[in-house]
Amino acid sequence: MKQYVMKQPKRPLSFQGAVVSDVTIMNDTIRLEFENGIEDRFKQRAEWTSRAVVTIPRIDWNQSTLTRFADTTYEMLSMKTVRDIVKNGRLEIVGELFGPNRLLLSCMWMTDTAYLTMELSIYYTGDFIVQWESAEVEGLVL
Numbered sequence: 001m002k003q004y005v006m007k008q009p010k011r012p013l014s015f016q017g018a019v020v021s022d023v024t025i026m027n028d029t030i031r032l033e034f035e036n037g038i039e040d041r042f043k044q045r046a047e048w049t050s051r052a053v054v055t056i057p058r059i060d061w062n063q064s065t066l067t068r069f070a071d072t073t074y075e076m077l078s079m080k081t082v083r084d085i086v087k088n089g090r091l092e093i094v095g096e097l098f099g100p101n102r103l104l105l106s107c108m109w110m111t112d113t114a115y116l117t118m119e120l121s122i123y124y125t126g127d128f129i130v131q132w133e134s135a136e137v138e139g140l141v142l
Contacts, residue, residue, distance in 0.1 A: 001053075003131045011098060013130055014039040014046075015054075015105065020091040023083045029057045030079075030122065038132060050133040056103065058126030068109070069117040082120065085109055091118070101125055 004013060021035035037049035059079075066077045066085075077085075085091060088111060095106035105120040 001131045001133055003129065005127045005129055012041045013132075014041060015093045015096050018052075018093050020086050020093070020107075023086050025080055025083060028059050028061070029055060029126075030059055030082075031055050038130070040132065052130065052132035055129045055131075056122055056124050056126070057129075058124055060123045060125070063123035065119070065121045067119045067121075069119075085118070089114070103128070 015034070015038050018034045018038045019036055020032050022033040024031040024033075032054040034052040034054070036051075038052045038054075040047050040049050061079055064079050066079050066082055068075045068077055082091075090108075090110045092108050092110070093105050094108055097104040097106075101124055103120075103122045103124070105122075107118045107120060109116045109118050
């Protein structure tokens with residue numbers, strides 16, 4: 001697996017359009033898995049990777065939020081419920097914003113009965129680590 005520590009202001013990796021396939025929460029760390037990959041912008045032409053894993057350690061759970069928006073209302077949810085949201089529907093990232101020690105992911109959550117906007121705001125003080133597998137499948141680059 002390749003690995004990159006996200007420290008630069010210019011982000012060579014993008015989560016926009018990626019679908020979260022699994023979430024693991026351990027103490028002060030959240031781990032997001034993207035079974036179908038993320039966008040790799042290291043080369044001149046952006047390519048989608050194969051499976052990717054994002055590990056964000058040293059999260060301040062009091063400063064991090066998960067918000068679900070309805071037509072005219074919104075609801076603040078526990079960050080721990082993001083696991084259940086991923087298991088009960090499709091969570092696709094439609095926008096990303098990086099700030100000092102903050103990651104804001106704008107998402108669409110789709111189930112059989114709902115299509116809602118969500119925001120995942122994560123405040124962290126550790127190194128933001130992204131690991132991904134090469135997009136090569138049987139000698140072909142996707």
